Amino acid sequence: MADVNRVSRLDRGGWSWLAEGPFGRPVEVEVEVTQDIERQRIAWRSREGAARPCEGCVEFRATSSGGTEVWVRLYQEPVAGELGAWVARFIGRDPQRALGRDLARLKQILEWRSDRASEQADVGEGTGEWKSPEPALAQSRQRVDEERRASFQDRVDFESDESFPASDPPARY
Numbered sequence: 001m002a003d004v005n006r007v008s009r010l011d012r013g014g015w016s017w018l019a020e021g022p023f024g025r026p027v028e029v030e031v032e033v034t035q036d037i038e039r040q041r042i043a044w045r046s047r048e049g050a051a052r053p054c055e056g057c058v059e060f061r062a063t064s065s066g067g068t069e070v071w072v073r074l075y076q077e078p079v080a081g082e083l084g085a086w087v088a089r090f091i092g093r094d095p096q097r098a099l100g101r102d103l104a105r106l107k108q109i110l111e112w113r114s115d116r117a118s119e120q121a122d123v124g125e126g127t128g129e130w131k132s133p134e135p136a137l138a139q140s141r142q143r144v145d146e147e148r149r150a151s152f153q154d155r156v157d158f159e160s161d162e163s164f165p166a167s168d169p170p171a172r173y
Contacts, residue, residue, distance in 0.1 A: 002171050021079065027052050053057065053077040070106065074099060 005026070014032040021027035029050050035043040035057070048155035056074035057142040063069055074097055078085040086096055 001100060001103070010130075019052075021052070029054060052079065070103065072099060072103065 001019075004017055005020060006016075007016075008016050010016055010030065013031055017029045017031060019027050019029065028054050030047045031044045031050075031054070032047060033042065033044050035041060039060060041057060041059045043055075045055035046053050054074070054076045056072065060070040061069045073133065074095070075163045078088070080087070
């Protein structure tokens with residue numbers, strides 16, 4: 001998840017997620033795993049009194065073609081309610097779009113790992129260890145940042161163009 005900066009296990013059980021919140025401010029949420037079925041499903045929810053209540057689950061389903069479908073259900077209390085949700089969409093921080101990008105990035109990383117494993121097997125280097133996906137992660141994070149900037153700039157340009165009459169175009173043209 002692009003907005004999650006750190007996940008760490010808590011001594012008293014559960015996990016602490018440090019994520020990028022509104023306007024780049026860090027938000028820390030403690031979550032507990034409510035269900036963990038290996039290779040099938042993992043579910044979580046924020047602990048009582050969380051600054052940003054959330055809950056979700058990820059399910060993995062085998063396909064007839066031998067692949068795996070990943071299903072995600074995520075609920076996050078919007079900061080500042082509906083107004084906050086509208087502002088998030090306006091500035092390109094829509095949780096639904098972010099989740100779509102996160103899943104695309106996960107697919108890219110998993111396929112990269114699969115390709116690397118195939119290459120190692122073909123060359124005879126199969127050690128059973130996964131090589132670090134850092135290049136793919138760095139490229140993905142850079143693309144997410146670029147998409148955010150572009151999305152915000154597109155919206156600013158559109159609003160700017162709409163605010164000028166046709167006879168008085170913006171100075172950048």
